Amino acid sequence: MSVLEVRDLVVEVAAADGPLVVVDGVSLSVDAGETLGLVGESGSGKTLTALAVMRLLGSSARISGGQVLLEGVDLTKLDERRMRGVRGGRIGMVFQEPMTALDPAYTVGEQVAETVRRHLKLSRKDAWARAVALLDRVGIPSAERRARDYPHHFSGGMRQRVVIAMALSCEPVVLLADEPTTALDVTVQEQILTLLAELRDESGLALLFISHDFGVIADICDRVAVMYAGQVVETAPVRELFATPRHPYTDALLRCVPGAEVGRLATIPGTVPGFDALPPGCRFAPRCAHTTPSCVAGPVALEVVDQAHQARCVRLAELMETPS
Numbered sequence: 001m002s003v004l005e006v007r008d009l010v011v012e013v014a015a016a017d018g019p020l021v022v023v024d025g026v027s028l029s030v031d032a033g034e035t036l037g038l039v040g041e042s043g044s045g046k047t048l049t050a051l052a053v054m055r056l057l058g059s060s061a062r063i064s065g066g067q068v069l070l071e072g073v074d075l076t077k078l079d080e081r082r083m084r085g086v087r088g089g090r091i092g093m094v095f096q097e098p099m100t101a102l103d104p105a106y107t108v109g110e111q112v113a114e115t116v117r118r119h120l121k122l123s124r125k126d127a128w129a130r131a132v133a134l135l136d137r138v139g140i141p142s143a144e145r146r147a148r149d150y151p152h153h154f155s156g157g158m159r160q161r162v163v164i165a166m167a168l169s170c171e172p173v174v175l176l177a178d179e180p181t182t183a184l185d186v187t188v189q190e191q192i193l194t195l196l197a198e199l200r201d202e203s204g205l206a207l208l209f210i211s212h213d214f215g216v217i218a219d220i221c222d223r224v225a226v227m228y229a230g231q232v233v234e235t236a237p238v239r240e241l242f243a244t245p246r247h248p249y250t251d252a253l254l255r256c257v258p259g260a261e262v263g264r265l266a267t268i269p270g271t272v273p274g275f276d277a278l279p280p281g282c283r284f285a286p287r288c289a290h291t292t293p294s295c296v297a298g299p300v301a302l303e304v305v306d307q308a309h310q311a312r313c314v315r316l317a318e319l320m321e322t323p324s
């Protein structure tokens with residue numbers, strides 16, 4: 001059984017003319033010790049998917065369908081009190097900007113210790129000792145002394161390490177990481193990715209890793225789900241996705257990666273459609289080089305390409321026979 005399984009998740013947001021579906025039937029699963037990458041352009045619904053898992057959508061968005069199973073328990077059905085125990089407990093979170101998770105008014109040691117105390121009901125002294133050990137584990141040098149410093153005394157990379165320590169303080173089974181390295185420079189980015197991979201391997205964490213950066217995805221993920229306009233359009237083991245993308249959108253995205261071996265650097269013509277003006281049929285059809293009338297005839301389902309590889313393209317079989 002997967003540690004985290006999202007089944008047919010639907011998220012609606014409030015809009016002037018009524019609710020808009022912005023996450024449309026997304027299904028994902030992550031096993032213990034595995035990293036699933038969720039990739040796609042800005043606005044494709046990656047963050048809302050993660051926020052829906054945590055039930056942190058706020059007042060303008062809501063889950064209107066599907067299930068979020070954590071170790072078999074449907075989180076969409078839990079009351080808010082139990083859900084608070086899950087957040088920062090069984091599921092840890094790391095976001096792009098570490099300061100959103102840190103309080104400038106408290107030392108980092110106090111903040112990590114407070115999370116530990118709240119969830120694990122430890123004494124103040126034991127919680128502090130655990131906080132220092134965690135800060136040491138995530139690579140904060142002189143952790144005992146640095147635990148007494150405030151977040152603004154730390155660099156961006158070190159702050160992200162503190163947030164990772166907080167996220168892991170209650171031994172979660174799932175870690176949601178939403179663009180955790182995007183705000184960091186490249187060398188620090190590498191160090192944080194290495195740390196996350198080590199922590200995943202040590203404790204068998206199921207890691208859901210959101211990024212728009214295929215380089216980062218290639219570094220850390222085992223499998224990838226590609227999102228476009230609120231839907232998963234392709235999912236595959238990472239190497240297979242890079243070697244043989246089967247959805248024209250994935251193929252086009254990979255051609256946009258600097259240094260990509262798949263061809264010259266390209267851009268995808270056109271823009272992602274608004275959720276209030278989705279095209280009928282395939283949502284990528286207006287930007288796709290392979291569109292035919294069959295693409296716009298009606299909704300397109302995900303189809304199995306090969307075992308763990310699926311793609312949402314009506315011309316899948318045809319295009320597989322055509323060398324790109």
Ligand SMILES: Nc1ncnc2c1ncn2[C@@H]1O[C@H](COP(=O)(O)OP(=O)(O)OP(=O)(O)O)[C@@H](O)[C@H]1O
Nearest residue numbers: 013014022041042043044045046047048049060061
């Ligand atoms: N609370 C909200 N209310 C209304 N619309 C929202 C809300 N949150 C997000 N949206 C819209 O939902 C769509 C999906 O947003 P989401 O943040 O999930 O995308 P994303 O793929 O994570 O993009 P990015 O990489 O820019 O974070 C976007 O069009 C966004 O404007």
